[in-house]
Amino acid sequence: MDRPPSPALDRVRTSFGRQAAMALIRATLPVVEPGRTEIHLPHWDGIEQQHGFIHGGVVGMIADSAAGYAAMTLVPAEASVLTVEYKMNLMAPAEGERLIARGEVVRAGRTLIVTRAEVLALRDGAERLCALMQQTIMVMHARPEKLDAPPAA
Amino acid sequence: MDRPPSPALDRVRTSFGRQAAMALIRATLPVVEPGRTEIHLPHWDGIEQQHGFIHGGVVGMIADSAAGYAAMTLVPAEASVLTVEYKMNLMAPAEGERLIARGEVVRAGRTLIVTRAEVLALRDGAERLCALMQQTIMVMHARPEKLDAPPAA
Amino acid sequence: MDRPPSPALDRVRTSFGRQAAMALIRATLPVVEPGRTEIHLPHWDGIEQQHGFIHGGVVGMIADSAAGYAAMTLVPAEASVLTVEYKMNLMAPAEGERLIARGEVVRAGRTLIVTRAEVLALRDGAERLCALMQQTIMVMHARPEKLDAPPAA
Amino acid sequence: MDRPPSPALDRVRTSFGRQAAMALIRATLPVVEPGRTEIHLPHWDGIEQQHGFIHGGVVGMIADSAAGYAAMTLVPAEASVLTVEYKMNLMAPAEGERLIARGEVVRAGRTLIVTRAEVLALRDGAERLCALMQQTIMVMHARPEKLDAPPAA
Numbered sequence A, B, C, D: 001m002d003r004p005p006s007p008a009l010d011r012v013r014t015s016f017g018r019q020a021a022m023a024l025i026r027a028t029l030p031v032v033e034p035g036r037t038e039i040h041l042p043h044w045d046g047i048e049q050q051h052g053f054i055h056g057g058v059v060g061m062i063a064d065s066a067a068g069y070a071a072m073t074l075v076p077a078e079a080s081v082l083t084v085e086y087k088m089n090l091m092a093p094a095e096g097e098r099l100i101a102r103g104e105v106v107r108a109g110r111t112l113i114v115t116r117a118e119v120l121a122l123r124d125g126a127e128r129l130c131a132l133m134q135q136t137i138m139v140m141h142a143r144p145e146k147l148d149a150p151p152a153a
Helices: A005-016 A018-023 A056-072 B008-015 B020-025 B058-070 C008-018 C020-025 C056-072 D006-017 D020-025 D056-072
Strands: A028-033 A035-040 A080-090 A098-108 A112-123 A125-141 B030-033 B036-042 B079-091 B096-110 B112-123 B126-140 C028-033 C036-042 C080-090 C096-106 C111-125 C126-140 D028-033 D036-042 D080-090 D098-108 D112-123 D128-139
Touching: A005 A028, A005 A056, A018 B058, A035 A056, A056 A080, A056 A098, A056 A112, A056 A125, A056 B058, A080 B008, A080 B126, A080 C036, A080 C126, A080 D080, A098 C126, A098 D128, A125 C080, A125 C096, A125 C126, B008 B030, B008 B036, B008 B058, B020 B058, B036 B058, B058 B079, B058 B096, B058 B112, B058 B126, B079 C080, B079 D128, B096 D128, B112 C056, B126 D098, C008 C028, C020 C056, C020 D020, C036 C056, C056 C096, C056 C111, C056 D056, D006 D028, D006 D056, D020 D056, D036 D056, D056 D080, D056 D098, D056 D112, D056 D128
Parallel strands: none
Antiparallel strands: A028 A035, A035 A098, A080 A125, A080 B079, A098 A112, A112 A125, B030 B036, B036 B096, B079 B126, B096 B112, B112 B126, C028 C036, C036 C096, C080 C126, C080 D080, C096 C111, C111 C126, D028 D036, D036 D098, D080 D128, D098 D112, D112 D128
């Protein structure tokens, strides 16, 4: 509301808004700050695996995206980011009403950014750590995201 | 067709068929053999990221699932499998008409199974390697998948 | 000195003391607490790579060991631990007088323990984060470490 | 013997020869080909862990180096390579007379190279797969390795 405008944070929100895959799973991006973001995901039946938990691959999607967007908050306007790789431990079933993926930058170099994310499951008001991720992001200088075209979806 | 029946391979197909998240992204499982599987995914607009490629998180979903199901083909009927962790390199944009994730078992221990997957993008008849994954699966003995209930979706 | 005796922490120190490879690189284990340890390593010429920094493989050795021993502090006397896998980001050259690897447990399950380690380089009194690791440890129940025999070295 | 001279392969051998840490553990580099290398390591008591096997951290050292040098065979003379990160599964104890780490390039981009390594233990003439690694290497253009100075050790 009374937050000062930040072009970098706006670019992140715009990019997220154009990812059809995030809309498909019903993920939102309520928190975008320099070096960290949060993606939230309600539990609904379309993203379940065979036992009624949220699919581990979907947990991976929001962890990867939360950390990647945390990196994107720190790069200049004329640059974009790419996920080089990530490693993910799934520690508990994603059981609950909602998942929260928290991404944060550990070290931002000029070309590579190392990030981390954790995914928490909210159930009856309690948080439980269900996944932990470590990721490498590459900064593509002089190659901004093309966000002026109309959205794909 | 004239393939001898294999309960283990049928369990894998049944489990896959009950994963709502795989149906959501329109993934199919056309190949299931002892120690290996293939998941196919058509390119459609609902799974895109902001540049019109298939979302990296979706690439991760099918790699993780292909390798996990490759592991499941090798466990006894009274056991189930869990993904402990995986590591994924994204090497090229997932650009093309279709993705193919090939999962295979590298070493099957009694409690842990190490697997690998590669994801290829098909474009104009040519295959391009776009992702590589290494994964650890845990065998849950005496805890079969509950597949007799009606599907969740 | 006036610390209450802890058999688990003593088992960790004894095990470390029997690892010839840790002595070979001149690593020490000055900190052992429930769920966390520190391994220290002086810079000396035998562990260098071609540019005079400490070899990245040696950085990996102490990160892997620090986190594995953090896990071992939490397992019962009749159990031992095995490294299943780890993932390591090398973020800066290991340049300095000394390295400190800090290992900690993130989640301790009955069979698997997820840990994390960071490696800091000390140079002219300043600490610099040079590596980050995420690791999976397996608990081997009813298979204690054999520590009563004379050390190998 | 009658192999044509290759400056890139010679640079790799020279670099390896200057790594004091490889000499410390008694590793050798008998195979260097475009896109692949082998590091061999005899079992001796200085590199053991507490049960008399070769230390897992030492297994990691040779896997990381074998794959990194496989990458280095493919970069131009005015460039050098850095390990960005790697992930390693330890699948069996490193038990035997000798270890062989085989590194190979999976995909060589201009800035990043993805590699893989496996480590085999030789025992009584039989090979056993004991570790599997996946790695990301960064190419540092216009920053050759400084190999003309006398070796550090």
